[in-house]
Amino acid sequence: MNDDLPPALAHLLEGELAPGERLLWRGQPSLLHQIHFRIVLILCALLALVAVGGPIWIAHSTAFRELSRLSVISATPLKWFTGVVLLSAAFIPLVLWWVVRHTVYAITDRRAILIAEALLRRRVQSFTGEQLVRVVRHESHQGRGDILFERRVGFLGLTDAKAVEELLRQSYQASRLA
Numbered sequence: 001m002n003d004d005l006p007p008a009l010a011h012l013l014e015g016e017l018a019p020g021e022r023l024l025w026r027g028q029p030s031l032l033h034q035i036h037f038r039i040v041l042i043l044c045a046l047l048a049l050v051a052v053g054g055p056i057w058i059a060h061s062t063a064f065r066e067l068s069r070l071s072v073i074s075a076t077p078l079k080w081f082t083g084v085v086l087l088s089a090a091f092i093p094l095v096l097w098w099v100v101r102h103t104v105y106a107i108t109d110r111r112a113i114l115i116a117e118a119l120l121r122r123r124v125q126s127f128t129g130e131q132l133v134r135v136v137r138h139e140s141h142q143g144r145g146d147i148l149f150e151r152r153v154g155f156l157g158l159t160d161a162k163a164v165e166e167l168l169r170q171s172y173q174a175s176r177l178a
Contacts, residue, residue, distance in 0.1 A: 004028075009104045009115070016106075016113055016124060025107040025167055029157030030144065031100045042089050105155045107167050110175055114155065125153065132172040137165050 005013075005026060013026060102117040112127040127149045135154065138161070139145030145161035147168070148154035158164050 005104060006101060009102070009117075012115060012117075012122075013104055013106055013113070016115065017108065018110070022109045023106060024109060024171060025164065027105050027155075027158065027164070029100045029103055029105075029155075030159050031097055031157075042092060046086075046089070100157070105158075105164075107164070107171055109171060112149070112155075112168060112171070114153070128175075129172070132168045132175075135165060135168065137161050 005028065013023075017023065099116075104113075104115045106113040106115075110128065112132060114123075114125045114127075116123045131149050134149075136148045137145060138148070143160050143162060145158060146154060146156045147158065147161055147165055155161075155164060
């Protein structure tokens with residue numbers, strides 16, 4: 001069980017539990033897993049930006065600078081655009097950190113719970129019955145991965161996806177016997 005859960009999220013999770021419902025496991029997405037996946041996307045986007053914008057940038061900054069003595073702002077719109085894109089890419093890890101710190105996953109003796117807080121609202125989803133065993137597990141060679149209950153919805157960025165899937169199966173079996 002993850003004991004590094006922010007107190008506000010722990011309190012929120014406790015409030016979601018029904019009377020008599022036992023918490024078996026709780027966790028949060030791994031920040032490294034989230035960043036690792038998106039770094040590949042960021043690098044591909046930057047490569048595309050350089051491939052498309054590079055020749056324009058070179059032509060603009062050498063030949064056209066000599067021909068037109070324009071102001072700094074009007075002479076370099078591509079540089080401004082590139083700067084904004086790079087600055088936005090620099091904020092991605094910060095946004096991912098915020099998302100990870102405001103997301104909690106839980107498995108109880110009755111169901112699986114996903115709580116994700118956004119700026120103005122919160123999403124709480126419960127998965128029960130057959131949903132607990134009809135999951136799709138994606139994992140790396142190190143065992144990190146995701147467990148999907150529905151298309152693109154599930155426990156993402158787990159450090160030990162197989163162990164969490166096994167706990168879901170045990171929870172389902174226990175709920176059937178009860």
